[in-house]
Amino acid sequence: MFHIDNQHLRLSFSPKTGISVSDKASGAVFTQVPCPYAIHDVTADGQSISYTVHAGGLPIRARLAFAGVREITLDLTAEGPMTGDIAYPPAWQMAEQDVGVYPIGTGFAFPVNNPGLRIPPEMPFFTGSTGLALFGFIRNGQYVFTGIEKGYDAVMKHERKDDGLLHTQVYWRGEKGQFGYPRQCRWFFADSLDDIAAAYRRWRETMGWVRTLKDKIRHTPSVAKLIGAADIWLWDDNNMSRLYGRPESNDITPRDVRRAAGEMLELGMTRVLWQAFEGENAEDCAWLKSRGFLVGKYDIYRDVLPKPIADLVIPYRKKRSVNTRYWPDIVRTDADGSYAKAWAIHGKDGQMHHQHAVCDICALRLTMENVPPDIAAIGYDSRLIDVQAGATLQECYHPLHSQTRSAAQRYINAQLDFLADIGLTVGVEVGSEASSRAFHFSEGLLSSPWYRAPESGRRMNTLYYGDDIPAQIHQYMLNPIYRVPLWDLIYHDCTVSTWYWGDSSNSCPELMPIRDLFNALYGLPPLYSLNMSQWDMLKKDIATSYHRATATARKTALSRMTSFAWLSPDGMIQQTAFANGVTVVANFSDEPYILDDKSVVAPKDYLCQEGQQDTL
Structure with a gap:
């Protein structure tokens, strides 16, 4: 058995029993489940413990050391090919009363002994499901968390062991088939979630990942109008019919921008991020801005309609795919040479047809080409980029724009930086901490995809009432006993997070007061997504919600959340x-x-x- 000590912790290691950590103040001992790999060549120098892990034929050199008084790092280095995921280090051994804390959405906490809980078995880091590379557990007032330095090529997997308890472990993936760059885990030991978050933030600050909203406002002044602003999508009554190839109705309430916005102002809704899926004209945009609104438009650079099926899909979708002229040169290519699939859209034949995924390198060029002329013509001061920063990072094998997952993240950030550089308040779908320094607001981080209503990405203004409200909304999404503001304890003063448009504050009108409570507690503004007829029906309720939900966001948006x-x-x-x-x-x-x-x-x-x- 090998040991190293500091004032607070004793770190022990044995080739047979693996890693264990003793907290000297409480006497608590934390051990890991058995390691499936052979371990050899253990050495210790009083400051660190080093050894070799033989994982699937690949020798990995590991080094354990203290990184702070209650922090431990595990550094892994290797050279050579990876034939599959590497599951090291092992999961911490769970106990019956432990509560796991997971970076699902803005954070969820579940008892590990409840087999009926709905939690995905595998979650890549930096996706729409997992915004933080941080997870952990609570045991008798002790908090033990695992942070992943660069989670681009890593996933979090959940498994119930023979004891019936849910265990969580990191799995490393190859970088284009190789082990590639050094990998690092960092373990945090603390007496509160607040201390865990503070330590994790300090670590991310040293990596340059933390940039506050104050700094972002100095760089992009329009971001100041985001503070305490409700995010509002006002749809045409026929928008969903056009998107999905259904007959349009003549019996609708026209989408009257100035009437709706004027009514919002009369109701005291003075801070609004006004979002348009189909865009506004220059006159209405100028009018909205003159009333103090931040005016944004939807955009996407992850999907491209393939030329061979362009005439098969509904005309509305064909018209919206402005980048088809660059197909197939911009398509992300898989290792086998095939084109990567993307969001499926409706065809005139009644079938769904997959688009192709755009490589992130190409998406940057398209953004630089498409956005400035639109801004010059209309005058928007905000842009929402769908999918890009919230989807699973992917490799590309195209010979002209080959990318690793870490390169994909770099180009996503460059895309967002460009938009901020030209004066736009930048929004993303969900987003993650790997891009948080570059975006200003994220739509959907409050709404974990695992607990939304079915097809919420295609039902942007569907309203649910009574027994039609999906069970997962009550059981998970709006269940306070499971939710924790893990993201906001780290990044509250850096980004503004909202619900998803298919899981909006008004999606279940009778539950708006509950969503308001979460917004108030977390210091975050609401998101409303509705068509013109729904606005006429719900505007008084929405105004009530607005005033309840935005008050603390106005007061706290620029401040760190220090305690929960x-x-x-x-x-x-x-x-x-x-x-x-x-x-x-x-x-x-x-x-x-x-x-x-x-x-x-x-x-x-x-x-x-x-x-x-x-x-x-």
Whole structure:
């Protein structure tokens, strides 16, 4: 057995039993499950422990060392081909009462002993499902978390062992078939989630991944209008029919930009990110901007309609695919030479037809070519880039634009940087920490894809009522006992996160007050997605929601979230605190809650205790 020590921890290693860590203050000992690989050549020098892991015929040199008083690094280096995923280090051994914390959406926490919970078996890092390369568990007030330095070629896998407990482990993937660059895990040990998040953020700061909204506003002044702004998609009543090849109705409420926006202002909705899927004209855009709105447009550079099927799809889709003229030169190519598939769209034959995926290198060029003329003609000051920053990173084997997954991330960030450089407030679908320094807002990070309504990506303004509300909305999406603001404890003052357009604040109108509570607790604004007729029907309810949901976002958007706590044993009373002194208590229960100072938080309501609002 080999040991190294610091003031707080003892790190032990044995080729037979693997890694264990003892917390000197509490006496807690954390061990890992057995390692499936042979281990040889162990050495120790008092500061580190080194050894060789033989994984599938590939010798990997491993080095354990302290990185801080309660942090440990595991560095892995190797040269040679990888024939499959490498599962090292092993998962931490779970105990019956452990609670796992996962970077699903903005964060979820599940008891590891509940086999009925819905959690995906495999989650690549930096995708629409997994925005952080950080996961961990809570045991008797002790927090143990695993961070992955560069998660481009890594996935998180969940497996129930023979003991019935859910274990989580990192699996490394090859970089174009090779082990490639050095890989690193970093373990964090702390007494609170707040301390875990603070330590993780410090690590990411050293990597240059942390850029605050204050810094972003100095670079792109239009971002200032994002603070506390509701994200609103106002659709034409026939938009969904056009998208999906259904007959359009003549009996509709016309999409009247100025009427709807004027009504929003009359209702006190003064801070709005106005989003357009089909775009606005220059006159309406100028009018909206003159009223203080941030005006954005949808855009996408991940899908391209292949020329051979262009005449098979519905005309509306053919018209929208402006980059088909570059097919197939821009298509991402798989290792076997085939074209990668992308989002399927409706054909005139009643069938679904797959588009092809655009390589991220080519997407940057297309963005630089397409966006500036549109901005010059219309005057938008915001852009939402769909898919790109929220999809699983992919390799490309095209001889003219070959890319690794890490290169794909670099080009995605360059795309977002370019948009910010030309003065646009930049939004992404979901996004991840690997691109958080480059974007300003993310749509969908609050709405994990695993717990949304079915086909929410195609049902942008579907409303659900009563028994038609999907069960997962109640069980997971809006269940406070499972949600934790892991993302915001790290990046709250760096990005603005919202719900997804198919999982909007108004998607289940009767549940808007619950979504408002999450927005208030996390200091995040709401997102509404609805057509003109729905606006006329729901505008008073939406205005009520707007005022409830945006108040703390205005006060806290530029401040770090410094603390999160469960105030009641059942998790229904929760509290967040921010660096500027603002504290929010949300009561998700059906009973009043009395705070220590005798303040009362009404059922399904929140109390915001004032601090000092941040200024630029």
